[in-house]
Amino acid sequence: xxEQSPPCLDVPPDADLPPLALDIDGTLTTPDHTVDPRVFRVxxxxxxxxxxxxxxxxPYPVALCHFAGIPERVVxxxxxxxxxxxxxxxxxxxxxxxxxxxxxxxxxxxxxWGDADTANRWRETEVAARLNADEDLLRAVxxxxxxxxxxxxxxxxLTDPDVSKGAALEEAAAVLDRDPGEFVAVGDSxxxxxxxxxxxxxxxxxxxxxxxxxxxxxxxxxxxxxGTLAALAAVIERADRRV
Ligand SMILES: O=C(O)COP(=O)(O)O
Ligand SMILES: [Mg+2]
Numbered sequence: 001x002x003e004q005s006p007p008c009l010d011v012p013p014d015a016d017l018p019p020l021a022l023d024i025d026g027t028l029t030t031p032d033h034t035v036d037p038r039v040f041r042v043x044x045x046x047x048x049x050x051x052x053x054x055x056x057x058x059p060y061p062v063a064l065c066h067f068a069g070i071p072e073r074v075v076x077x078x079x080x081x082x083x084x085x086x087x088x089x090x091x092x093x094x095x096x097x098x099x100x101x102x103x104x105x106x107x108x109x110x111x112x113w114g115d116a117d118t119a120n121r122w123r124e125t126e127v128a129a130r131l132n133a134d135e136d137l138l139r140a141v142x143x144x145x146x147x148x149x150x151x152x153x154x155x156x157x158l159t160d161p162d163v164s165k166g167a168a169l170e171e172a173a174a175v176l177d178r179d180p181g182e183f184v185a186v187g188d189s190x191x192x193x194x195x196x197x198x199x200x201x202x203x204x205x206x207x208x209x210x211x212x213x214x215x216x217x218x219x220x221x222x223x224x225x226x227g228t229l230a231a232l233a234a235v236i237e238r239a240d241r242r243v
Contacts, residue, residue, distance in 0.1 A: 026188030036225035079168035080125025092125035092160035166194025
């Protein structure tokens with residue numbers, strides 16, 4: 001059986017390319033939520049730092065870096081955690097989130113992940129609920145406890161309003177001794193809008209929600225990893241034109 005592999009991207013090894021801030025779900029994945037295998041070819045070749053910025057808990061992006069063979073440079077929990085090389089910073093009012101979750105449960109709410117709850121088990125600063133959880137109740141509790149309600153299209157999150165992927169990217173950039181404006185960001189949902197505002201150039205993939213589309217400098221015609229590769233191809237072409 002010969003199956004055509006989807007077109008990938010050749011990253012010129014000596015090109016002067018910018019650092020990247022890449023969302024994971026909806027951006028490095030396929031429509032059925034799996035990591036697009038082209039991630040494992042393109043990211044290790046990128047000659048500048050790559051920061052994976054996700055709403056998922058800490059171990060997920062670390063594992064992705066590990067298995068892609070790239071340095072551990074991650075923003076997790078929508079900005080609650082930043083881990084770049086040897087520096088780890090945890091922020092956000094986890095107690096307030098815990099009180100909000102207790103109130104949600106007292107009123108009959110269920111986060112929806114089952115007993116093992118691997119979505120929250122290693123989460124330190126915020127909470128995620130499955131999209132079948134009671135959205136109205138979550139929004140009411142978020143209001144009551146002064147938390148931000150996020151709907152990423154993959155989960156609902158209750159997050160400290162002082163926490164964002166964009167603020168976390170600023171910290172990651174400082175550790176990497178880069179200006180945040182040097183970064184090119186790609187993402188797909190409302191939790192990426194703050195990254196888009198901090199990065200110098202930003203792309204929303206075609207499957208992006210309205211908030212991400214509005215915040216991005218460019219909205220791509222291609223979705224998911226096809227969109228990310230189109231953004232990276234544009235970045236490479238721009239660098240080529242400069243030399
Ligand atoms: O955890 C989510 O809800 C979405 O994750 P993402 O930020 O990588 O898209
Ligand atoms: Mg996403």
